[in-house]
Amino acid sequence: MQMSAEQISNLHRLAPEIVLCAFGVVIMVLDPFVSAARQRVLAWLAFAGTLVALAGVYVAAHDSGAAYSGLIHADSFSLFVHVVVIGAAGLAVLGSINYLDTEGLQRGEYYALVLFATAGMGILAGANELVTAFIGLEMSSISTYILAGFRRRASQSNEASLKYFILGSFATAFFLYGIAIVYGVTGSTRIDAIQAAFSAGGRLPGLAILGLGLIFVGLGFKVVVAPFQIYAPDVYEGAPTPVTALLASAPKAATFALMLRIFYVSFGTASHLWFWAVWVSAVLTMFIGNLAALVQSNVKRMLAYSSIAHAGYILVAFIASTDLGIAAVLFYLAAYALMKVGAFLVISHLGQQGEKRLDIRDYAGLGMRQPVLAACFSLFLLSLLGLPATGGFLGKFFAFQAALDSRVVWLVVIAAINSIIGAYYYLRVIIAMYFWEPSKDYTPTTVAPALGAALFAAALGTLYLGIFPARVLSLAKTAADSLLMR
């Protein structure tokens, strides 16, 4: 059978997803044939899958454009997000290997699910059509529902899975309803066609605003912005920590990408309609996340709240409605994924078997006991705090810059005040690690090479983004332009 040039291009442009799904299927098939003792092989296969998928991104980048008659776009915007998502997944896979060993949960399907979820997020990032986006959303959501409950003997994990599933389905329904309404108003589910319909019609009908609102509810749930954040702390705390690392970073990046596409492209001419909604949501998100994190003594839960707060900072960049804003969101997502995955992986190691050691008192004296690990963790925390020379600082910096550029001054001031509130609880962990006396009844476990490599990569990436951001920034800028060109 001969393939036409167009079909080949289609395959090229979808290469990352194809690779991820293929590896996922292979792992599923091999799973029964590999003895329980050797399931680790599948983990490495999954990691190889993410690497090949990154190569797939490279292939797609050399043949970029719209695939399948415009349902999916492999433009530089979508490819940037692909790299973030796949990279986060790769790090999470590396960090999972030893965790699953200690928990006695080493199963092939875990890695297959991670790969399927990642493929779904890839589709989300590239989707140029709302139903396609919905399929991507479901692919990633359903996989992560299962992953959240993977510690099936722990009641917390079960609760997390159930809560995530029920509320998640609810939010997806909102999203779907929103799509239906928008379709009813514009006659299309294609993102660019919706824009064309509005440009032609002039004023936005009220029904379309309702549709946009419902879409915001659905997607706001996934990126964890207030007032749709209620589920997040419980789910993040209950899920196995490497899964939390993935949950807190990759879906957020992919969903923000879709939000950017819908809000900037489809409803780009009507930014005044969603401006205040996003503004209020950003303020709420930052305050709720930071104030709640302030009073946590469980470090995992504290970081869960901190990721809510960070969604708020991303919204600050989001609100700018300029190419600067998109670039800032993308840069922030990249920096955020690195530091957040890194921080959660450190926690997953220190939690030891059964995730028992998550309280801040368990971190006392870590700086003396395991200086390298503590230094890595401090780096991630300082980056989350937004200290210069880390990726987190420049993320905030560009976000504030973009917002100020669009004259959103007060929101920036509120965000600035929030980052001071945040400083307190991040520093508290550092205080515990360095200033408190080490507790006696703790035997440190050595960091496994795979986890060590993941942490090292995340730390290096955080510093790289903090000191030499020019390259990534220009990529983000190109990505932003590619989104707004159409």
Add this chain to the structure above:
Amino acid sequence: MLSVLAILLLRSSDHAWIRRIALAASVAEFLISLLLLRGFDSAASNFQLEEFHEWIGRGIHYHIGIDGISLFLVLLTTFLTPLAILCSWQSIQQNVKGFFISLLVIETAMIGVFVSLDLFLFFVFWELTLIPMYFIIGIWGHEHRIYAAIKFILYTMFGSILMLVAILWLYNLTGSFDLPAILRNSDWLAALSPRTEMLLFGAFFLAFAIKVPLFPLHTWLPDAHTEAPTAGSVILAGVMLKLGTYGMLRFCVPLFPHAALRAAPYIGVLAIIGIVYGALVATVQHDLKRLVAYTSVSHLGFVVLGIFAFNAISIQGAIYQMLNHGVSTGALFLAVGMLYDRRHTHEIKEFGGLATPMPVLMSFFMFIALSSLALPPLNGFIGEFLILIGTFAAHHTWASWAASGAVLSAIYLLWAYQRVAFGEVTVEKNRSLPDATAREKIILATLALAILFMGIASPLFTRRMTVATENVLRPFNQMQNAARPAPAPPAKKQIGHLATILPGWQVRP
């Protein structure tokens, strides 16, 4: 200057070598920075020894350079760091490597603050000074160190984050982070509404005022100083506080002259309250280190007053007082630290009659105290005197109030000294305390020499500051020229060159 850190990272457990390498590195940096003096041309009006590289794009560059203000502050930094390292030779015994790395990182960051001419770069270095100091207070400090460390960092961060917003806003207005470029182009300033200018000025000023610290914002300082180890206090008081006053001179005043002029009366009053209040509170302290900490509040009040009197002499005096305060207060903390090493307390009543067992240490202490209370011909006198004449020319009442601070400083320092050194030995343990060791003698003698040198040879310093001072004042002169069609050039400007007036004391206000 940055690469010395790499050497230190290699060594892990050999304490003696860590100390030696740190000392050698910091001394080498001091010598290198002395070379700056040679390369510095005191007549040139722009920034000198500039370096300029592309960095991030979007208007962010790696741009450094010095002028007459930063030159000496860099020297002060490199001068005090070896002494701080030397004084922690024995008092720091745990986690030695971390301590000296932190000290050298702070040094690098502080130099970075003083030399950077790009607002973004400035902010990066500004924040980078915080974390190592936080660790120094938090790990190697005294009993309440954690409280002090977190208070210190939250206070300062609160100020700096608003400054970040202001920096971004400024970029928005001017399209550049580059300070000389922003100063050259004054169109944006003309287009700025007074309210916005005041907001921007306020955001910058708040950050700097917290650092200085100006009167109502000073509460972090006594805690941080008291709880920090000696080297930490030396660096904190000696250099870090100057980051604030330096920032006012470099950014607040030249960038937003109108707002600065309008805010000056309030700031002047706050500064005077700080001078008097700091002095009064210092008088009643029973903890020697806390007393020295409050003297900083008082002395830095003088500096702020000098800056916001907008007068060539007072500004020169302010710069000079920054250097003096760095040396004298650094020295005071070192002396107090030496007492602490012997008795592990800062309580004044635990001492008494110390002049008998340790005459050398106590006479150095006296000398330093005299410098700090501005006795002529020591260094403190020149700075305070210049500030007072300059201020007097601008505001009589300000100067008279501030002068009372000078009197109070004599009271609290001499009284404290009397209680510590003179009379009978009150606590039996003190009778057998050893006098200064050779290492301590080196430290104190170096400082005493510096104090004397700065007191006598002040023209060597002020000559190089003149041009930079004029640069700071240029927007004001322009404003005055614009306001009055035919202005007489302000008389006080002509005595800006202090070499002509100081030796003979013939000064007309």
